[in-house]
Amino acid sequence: xxxxxxxLIIGISIGVVIGVLIAVLALVxxxxxxxxxxxxxxxxxxxxTIPIRENGADxxxxxxxxxxxxxxxxxxxxxxxxxxxxxxxxxxxMAVSGIPEYSYKDLQKATYNFTTLIGQGAFGPVYKAQxxxxxxxxxxxxxTNSKQGEKEFHTxxxxxxxxxxxxxxxxVGYCAEKGQHMLIYVYMSKGxxxxxxxxxxxxxxxxxxxxxIALDVARxxxxxxxxxxPPVIHRDIKSSNILLDHSVRARVADFGLSREExxxxxxxxxxxxxxxxxxxxxxxxxxxxxxxxxxYGVLLFELIAGRNPQQGLMEYVELAAMNTEGxxxxxxxxxxxxxxKFDVQELNEVxxxxxxxxxxxxxxxxxxxxxxxxxxxxxxxxxxxRHHHRKSLSATADEVxxxxxxxxxxxxxxxxxxxxxxLDSADTCEV
Numbered sequence: 001x002x003x004x005x006x007x008l009i010i011g012i013s014i015g016v017v018i019g020v021l022i023a024v025l026a027l028v029x030x031x032x033x034x035x036x037x038x039x040x041x042x043x044x045x046x047x048x049t050i051p052i053r054e055n056g057a058d059x060x061x062x063x064x065x066x067x068x069x070x071x072x073x074x075x076x077x078x079x080x081x082x083x084x085x086x087x088x089x090x091x092x093x094m095a096v097s098g099i100p101e102y103s104y105k106d107l108q109k110a111t112y113n114f115t116t117l118i119g120q121g122a123f124g125p126v127y128k129a130q131x132x133x134x135x136x137x138x139x140x141x142x143x144t145n146s147k148q149g150e151k152e153f154h155t156x157x158x159x160x161x162x163x164x165x166x167x168x169x170x171x172v173g174y175c176a177e178k179g180q181h182m183l184i185y186v187y188m189s190k191g192x193x194x195x196x197x198x199x200x201x202x203x204x205x206x207x208x209x210x211x212x213i214a215l216d217v218a219r220x221x222x223x224x225x226x227x228x229x230p231p232v233i234h235r236d237i238k239s240s241n242i243l244l245d246h247s248v249r250a251r252v253a254d255f256g257l258s259r260e261e262x263x264x265x266x267x268x269x270x271x272x273x274x275x276x277x278x279x280x281x282x283x284x285x286x287x288x289x290x291x292x293x294x295x296y297g298v299l300l301f302e303l304i305a306g307r308n309p310q311q312g313l314m315e316y317v318e319l320a321a322m323n324t325e326g327x328x329x330x331x332x333x334x335x336x337x338x339x340x341k342f343d344v345q346e347l348n349e350v351x352x353x354x355x356x357x358x359x360x361x362x363x364x365x366x367x368x369x370x371x372x373x374x375x376x377x378x379x380x381x382x383x384x385x386r387h388h389h390r391k392s393l394s395a396t397a398d399e400v401x402x403x404x405x406x407x408x409x410x411x412x413x414x415x416x417x418x419x420x421x422x423l424d425s426a427d428t429c430e431v
Contacts, residue, residue, distance in 0.1 A: 061174040104177040142181035151373045152256030153181045167220030169253040190244035207342035210303045215375040216250035231261040237295035275309030290362035297357025306335030
């Protein structure tokens with residue numbers, strides 16, 4: 001009896017131990033799968049909204065922060081980083097972005113073995129390509145030794161996969177094969193705004209076109225700031241990143257430094273282009289939507305003056321502002337290539353807006369929505385003035401025609417011709 005009791009106790013003990021082990025094993029498996037699921041969801045959510053490329057650093061932005069310094073505390077999270085990098089593999093990244101992938105062979109053929117060079121940027125060379133579908137595109141090839149460029153490549157693919165607006169450049173594909181990283185964009189046949197402002201091979205842009213371009217860029221930025229969810233800060237607005245299509249409509253390009261507003265807005269390293277950088281960003285390392293507004297203000301003055309920001313544009317503007325009081329008299333800085341062909345009222349209104357955008361105090365700068373409203377009003381007034389002028393000319397022409405018709409009844413033909421000549425309207429005199 002005693003032996004049976006001992007055996008029963010031993011059996012129960014073994015059963016309890018086995019049960020505990022099974023329970024522990026089940027709990028471990030459950031937590032493992034749950035963690036995997038959370039990582040997958042987090043990667044998908046971040047990838048679908050991420051604005052990547054440089055700046056900022058916190059546990060949320062481990063993904064692809066190109067501004068992280070080697071000693072950055074963010075990099076200490078090795079497990080999180082490795083999981084993120086694993087989730088950022090080509091297949092996962094592209095599946096999330098929704099951007100089509102092209103093979104190296106396809107692009108090699110489309111660019112005639114990369115012989116159709118049309119530009120060279122910090123990212124690498126840009127080639128014109130004719131795809132098998134007949135579509136003409138631009139292929140930007142990442143320099144193979146650029147670690148920073150690889151991060152920017154990821155940023156552009158992930159960001160442009162979810163951002164769509166008529167004033168943003170369209171990313172139509174990418175290639176990540178044979179150690180190469182390439183971005184494929186809609187071909188913008190008129191090239192960059194910078195080339196039109198500074199290259200002698202281009203005719204100077206008219207004043208009318210410059211204001212339309214300014215509005216296009218403002219609309220693109222307004223979408224990033226107020227239309228995108230979460231909002232996106234571009235961080236590299238400059239004339240070479242504004243591309244023009246065959247109709248000279250402008251689109252904002254190059255999102256390699258862009259960042260979502262929801263992430264840490266403090267840069268470990270200052271990134272951007274000298275001459276366009278917000279002084280507040282330079283002094284504090286913090287970038288906001290108003291940093292883009294500052295860069296946009298510089299771009300407006302670039303359109304007005306036709307002068308490169310890296311060649312003393314802002315000093316030139318500040319000297320002019322001392323004489324203009326920021327509102328009128330901006331004619332002294334106008335691009336000489338315009339030959340005086342501009343509307344003085346429009347010029348002063350656009351320059352006044354630009355001067356507000358570069359205010360040293362970020363809070364005093366307008367939002368991009370405000371900028372769009374001001375430029376839209378300026379162009380509507382232009383349209384109304386010209387429409388009224390055309391109506392006035394039309395009414396004057398009708399009066400002259402009636403007068404001439406009446407005159408023809410009473411006078412000889414030669415008299416009619418003489419009157420026509422005096423009115424500079426011989427074409428209206430029909431016999």
